[in-house]
Amino acid sequence: MVEEVVRQPLNAKKLKSVTTILPYPPLSDTQLSLLNELARRYAATRTQAVRTVVPDFPLRFIPSVEKRTVRRKSIKVKNISKLYRYLTKAKGSLVITGREMNPTDKAIADYIVTQANKGQVLCLFPDRYSLEWALHHFSAQQNRRPSIYHAGLSKSTLATTWKKIATGEAQIIFGTRTALFAPFASLCSILAFNASDDSYRSWDMQPHYDARELAMVVAKNKMPNFLFAVLPSFSITAGVPLVRVPATTLPKRVAFDRRALPYTERKKILPEELIKKIAAEDKPVLVFANKRGYAALVCRDCGYLPRCESCDRALVLKSKKTIATLHCERCNVNISTPETCPECTGASFHFVGAGVERIAEAIKNAFPTKTVQILSASNKQNVILASTLENIRRDTVDIIVATAVILPRLWTVPTFDLTIVLGAEGLFLQTDWQASERVLATLEQLSAHTSGELMVDTYGNEDPALKAFLAGTTADFYKQEIKLRKKFNYPPYGTILTLSGTxxxxxxxxxxxxxxxxxxxxxxxxxxxxxxxxxIILKVSKEASLKPLFALLTSAIKVDVNPTTLL
Ligand SMILES: [Zn+2]
Ligand SMILES: [Zn+2]
Structure with missing residues (x-):
C-alpha cells in the first residue's frame, strides 16, 4: 500500500499535514520534556507518564488543530509598582514571598494582562476552590474571563479548552496542577499561587509528581515562573531567588502558656482568659485547631485507647451524635464503639483531646448568642465548605473554628482581627524531617491573615520552630534548618523515597x-x-542517579519521591 503511493509521481497539493490526520496534535517539546521528567524524577513508567501528560478525551472531541494568529488587545498599565517591575524583569523561577498574594493584586493583575499580549500566561492554583474564587474576582476586575483547566471539568469542556490552548486562542489560563501538561502554543509565563500548599503534588495516582517542581522544569529556558507563598517550601524552592514584599498585616504574636494557669483552668478546652479575649472582639474570630472530629475515647479504669488496626492511630468520634461509631481519619474506616473495655471489661469511657467539633461545642456553650461555624476537611466535599466561607465573607459568622482546610482558602475571606491557635501541640503530631517547616508554614499563613493579635495556646512548648515564630525570627530558623538538612542529606540535599507494594x-x-x-x-x-x-523508605544522595534504582522497580511497586508524610 505504502509502496503504491510512493511509486506514483508526487503531487505536493495532495500531501496532507500530519496534524490533520492524527487524532491528537503531536506532543510539544515541553510536553515531551515533561514526559521524561516524570520518569526521571518520579519513577513513572512510560505508560504512567503518557497517561499523565496526554488526556483521555474521546478522540471525536479533538478536531484537527491548526495554529491561529490571535488578535491581541493592547493594554497600557498605569502606576507601575515595584513588584510589577520585578515580575517583568524576571527570567526563570522566582519566589515571591512575605505576604499573601493573588491574581487580583494590582501588580500581579497588570503583569498577567500585559504578558498575555506576548503569549500565554498560566496561573496555577492548589485547588479548585481557590481557582474559582480567583477566576470570579479576576474576571470582574479585568472584564475578561480566563480559560479554565482542571480535572473536575467534563471531558468535552476539557477537550475544548485543550484545543484553545493548542491554537493559542486561550491567552490566560487558570488551572490546577494538571494544566501544566496542556499543549501550549506560546506559553510565556507561569504563576503558581499559594505555593506552600501540598495540593500541588499529585497524590491519587502514580506518578506522584509535584507541579511546582515541574513548573521549574518548564521554565528552565528562561521563562518567568513565579511561586507566590507566604512561606515557600524549601525542599522545592531552595536555590531559587526570592523577592520579599512587605507584609500587609503585622499582628502581635503572643504565646498563651497554659502552665501559668490554675490546674482546673489548664484542663479546659477554652480557659476563661481566652473566653474573655473572644468576648472583647466585635469582629469575626478565627479559632484554629489541627484536629478533626470530636474527640478520642479512653477507658476510665485502665486507660485503654481504641486504636486503628491497620495504622495504629487513635480512633475518634466524628461528632457527639455518632457515638456508636469510631473512625480512623487516616484509613477512613469506621468500627463500632466497644460497649465494654476489651482490656479490663470496664464499662465507662471518657473523651480525650479536642477536635474542632468539641471545640465548637465549648465555644457555643460560652457564647450562646454568637454564631459559630466549623470549617473542617470532613465537610470538604460538599457545599457546606463553600457556604461557610461565603458566610464569613458576608460577615454573618462571629467565630470560625477551622482545621488546616482553611489555609489555602484564607485569601478568599477578610483578614481576622484575632486568631487563636488552640492546642498548638496538635501541630507537632508528625515528626518527620519536614515537621518544623510545616508548622511554620501554617503559623505564618495564619499570621499573614491576621491584623490584630495571633495567640498560640501551648503547654509551654519548647519547639525551636514555634519559638522562632513567636520571636519573629522565622528567617533565621530557616537558615539553621537548611544547614541540618544539608548535613543529614535530607531534601533538597538528598531524596527520600517510599516504596510500597506487595x-x-x-x-x-x-x-x-x-x-x-x-x-x-x-x-x-x-x-x-x-x-x-x-x-521501604530510602534516602538517596542528590548527586546519585535514580535510574539504576528505578530500573529495579516493577509497576506493582508504588513510588513516592519526597513524600509529604512518612506515615
Ligand atoms: Zn479498661
Ligand atoms: Zn487507620
Whole structure:
C-alpha cells in the first residue's frame, strides 16, 4: 500500500499535514520534556507518564488543530509598582514571598494582562476552590474571563479548552496542577499561587509528581515562573531567588502558656482568659485547631485507647451524635464503639483531646448568642465548605473554628482581627524531617491573615520552630534548618523515597538493596507486618542517579519521591 503511493509521481497539493490526520496534535517539546521528567524524577513508567501528560478525551472531541494568529488587545498599565517591575524583569523561577498574594493584586493583575499580549500566561492554583474564587474576582476586575483547566471539568469542556490552548486562542489560563501538561502554543509565563500548599503534588495516582517542581522544569529556558507563598517550601524552592514584599498585616504574636494557669483552668478546652479575649472582639474570630472530629475515647479504669488496626492511630468520634461509631481519619474506616473495655471489661469511657467539633461545642456553650461555624476537611466535599466561607465573607459568622482546610482558602475571606491557635501541640503530631517547616508554614499563613493579635495556646512548648515564630525570627530558623538538612542529606540535599507494594515484590527489592551496589545513603525504615515487608523508605544522595534504582522497580511497586508524610 505504502509502496503504491510512493511509486506514483508526487503531487505536493495532495500531501496532507500530519496534524490533520492524527487524532491528537503531536506532543510539544515541553510536553515531551515533561514526559521524561516524570520518569526521571518520579519513577513513572512510560505508560504512567503518557497517561499523565496526554488526556483521555474521546478522540471525536479533538478536531484537527491548526495554529491561529490571535488578535491581541493592547493594554497600557498605569502606576507601575515595584513588584510589577520585578515580575517583568524576571527570567526563570522566582519566589515571591512575605505576604499573601493573588491574581487580583494590582501588580500581579497588570503583569498577567500585559504578558498575555506576548503569549500565554498560566496561573496555577492548589485547588479548585481557590481557582474559582480567583477566576470570579479576576474576571470582574479585568472584564475578561480566563480559560479554565482542571480535572473536575467534563471531558468535552476539557477537550475544548485543550484545543484553545493548542491554537493559542486561550491567552490566560487558570488551572490546577494538571494544566501544566496542556499543549501550549506560546506559553510565556507561569504563576503558581499559594505555593506552600501540598495540593500541588499529585497524590491519587502514580506518578506522584509535584507541579511546582515541574513548573521549574518548564521554565528552565528562561521563562518567568513565579511561586507566590507566604512561606515557600524549601525542599522545592531552595536555590531559587526570592523577592520579599512587605507584609500587609503585622499582628502581635503572643504565646498563651497554659502552665501559668490554675490546674482546673489548664484542663479546659477554652480557659476563661481566652473566653474573655473572644468576648472583647466585635469582629469575626478565627479559632484554629489541627484536629478533626470530636474527640478520642479512653477507658476510665485502665486507660485503654481504641486504636486503628491497620495504622495504629487513635480512633475518634466524628461528632457527639455518632457515638456508636469510631473512625480512623487516616484509613477512613469506621468500627463500632466497644460497649465494654476489651482490656479490663470496664464499662465507662471518657473523651480525650479536642477536635474542632468539641471545640465548637465549648465555644457555643460560652457564647450562646454568637454564631459559630466549623470549617473542617470532613465537610470538604460538599457545599457546606463553600457556604461557610461565603458566610464569613458576608460577615454573618462571629467565630470560625477551622482545621488546616482553611489555609489555602484564607485569601478568599477578610483578614481576622484575632486568631487563636488552640492546642498548638496538635501541630507537632508528625515528626518527620519536614515537621518544623510545616508548622511554620501554617503559623505564618495564619499570621499573614491576621491584623490584630495571633495567640498560640501551648503547654509551654519548647519547639525551636514555634519559638522562632513567636520571636519573629522565622528567617533565621530557616537558615539553621537548611544547614541540618544539608548535613543529614535530607531534601533538597538528598531524596527520600517510599516504596510500597506487595511483599513479594518488596522482598526481592530489599534483597538487591542489601547488596549495597546502589548509591543509597540509608534504608531509613523497612515496615513489616507479620514478617512480610510492606514499605521501604530510602534516602538517596542528590548527586546519585535514580535510574539504576528505578530500573529495579516493577509497576506493582508504588513510588513516592519526597513524600509529604512518612506515615
Ligand atoms: Zn479498661
Ligand atoms: Zn487507620
Amino acid at each position: 511483599s513479594k515484590e518488596l522482598d526481592t527489592l530489599a534483597a538487591v538493596l542489601k547488596k549495597g551496589q546502589l548509591a543509597i545513603i540509608e534504608i531509613i525504615l523497612q515496615r513489616e507486618v507479620g514478617g512480610a515487608i510492606k514499605m
